Amino acid sequence: MDTMETLQHILEFIDEHITDNINPDILAAHAGYSTWHFCRVFQWGTGYSVMAYVRNRRLAFAAHELSSGKRILDISMEYGFETHSGFSKAFRRYFGCSPGTYRLHAHCDRPFPPSLPGTYKYLIGGIIMEPRFVTLPSIKLAGFAIKTTSTAGENSKTIPAFWNDYMSGGMMEKLHAENFIKKHDEYGVCFQEDPTTGEFEYVIGVERIDGTEIPGEYHVCEVPPATYAVFSSPPSDAPNFVAAIQGTWNYIFNEWFPKSGYEYAPDCNDFELYDDRSMPDEGKICDIYIPVVKMQK
Numbered sequence: 001m002d003t004m005e006t007l008q009h010i011l012e013f014i015d016e017h018i019t020d021n022i023n024p025d026i027l028a029a030h031a032g033y034s035t036w037h038f039c040r041v042f043q044w045g046t047g048y049s050v051m052a053y054v055r056n057r058r059l060a061f062a063a064h065e066l067s068s069g070k071r072i073l074d075i076s077m078e079y080g081f082e083t084h085s086g087f088s089k090a091f092r093r094y095f096g097c098s099p100g101t102y103r104l105h106a107h108c109d110r111p112f113p114p115s116l117p118g119t120y121k122y123l124i125g126g127i128i129m130e131p132r133f134v135t136l137p138s139i140k141l142a143g144f145a146i147k148t149t150s151t152a153g154e155n156s157k158t159i160p161a162f163w164n165d166y167m168s169g170g171m172m173e174k175l176h177a178e179n180f181i182k183k184h185d186e187y188g189v190c191f192q193e194d195p196t197t198g199e200f201e202y203v204i205g206v207e208r209i210d211g212t213e214i215p216g217e218y219h220v221c222e223v224p225p226a227t228y229a230v231f232s233s234p235p236s237d238a239p240n241f242v243a244a245i246q247g248t249w250n251y252i253f254n255e256w257f258p259k260s261g262y263e264y265a266p267d268c269n270d271f272e273l274y275d276d277r278s279m280p281d282e283g284k285i286c287d288i289y290i291p292v293v294k295m296q297k
Helices: 003-016 024-031 035-046 050-066 072-078 084-095 099-105 155-168 171-176 238-260
Strands: 132-136 139-149 181-190 199-208 219-223 226-232 262-264 270-274 287-294
Touching: 003 024, 003 035, 003 050, 003 238, 024 035, 024 050, 035 050, 035 238, 035 262, 050 072, 050 084, 050 099, 072 084, 072 099, 084 099, 139 155, 139 171, 139 181, 155 171, 155 199, 171 181, 171 199, 181 219, 199 219, 226 238, 238 262, 238 287
Parallel strands: none
Antiparallel strands: 132 226, 139 199, 139 219, 181 199, 181 270, 226 287, 262 287, 270 287
16 A cells, blocks of 8 residues: 555544544554654645644534534534633634634535545656665754744745745845854754644754854754755756755655655654755755654564
């Protein structure tokens, strides 16, 4: 069973057990993955973190139940919300109105699991990508950071906007003029998601010289040591560079991982590395570093 089939099966499983106690550990075991690897694959396959998706499905089922005449409090408890107010806040965030208003003016049919595409089209020119493997010590960075979330694809908007601000707003020039820089290659690093809020930190930074004083205006962080599978995006012109990188990410999670014998290393961070090959207008290349460990048999 390939990744898309596995995820489709998980989406159906979630709907079948929507009122049960569902958590990433249970779903990962059902998929046959480690929890950490499953959460990464699920996010890339659906665009949502696991529990954000489960919460949204519960809200969709709850909206269907509103037309049944059940008390709103009973519906909220059935779908895993501990308080009426908590349910109402979540419902309003998702539907844009209170459960009472929705009941007055709208209804929906019983939800069916979304159908994931059977195949993915990648902007990688049909290339079968084989990574190189490197083991790196910790990487100490200084730069700028934002908080974002993968819910509803929010990160696909905020991170490109962050890069645009970085390159056009003077931050890039200021950072690269500092004397604490060890290398001028730029890192785009995703740090671990907060399981409660779904937020994660994204950092644009450069390697700093160890022991040097860093002005307080910069964000300082450290990427832990890891073994990485390193993929290079296909050479691209400037207008198609972002699409080529995204196509490479899709290839990694939907094609390479399922057949590789590796899984995403827990408590590590993936990152994109932009060096001199990323600078020209033609033939732009970005390296994507994925922390990996051998899958346990």
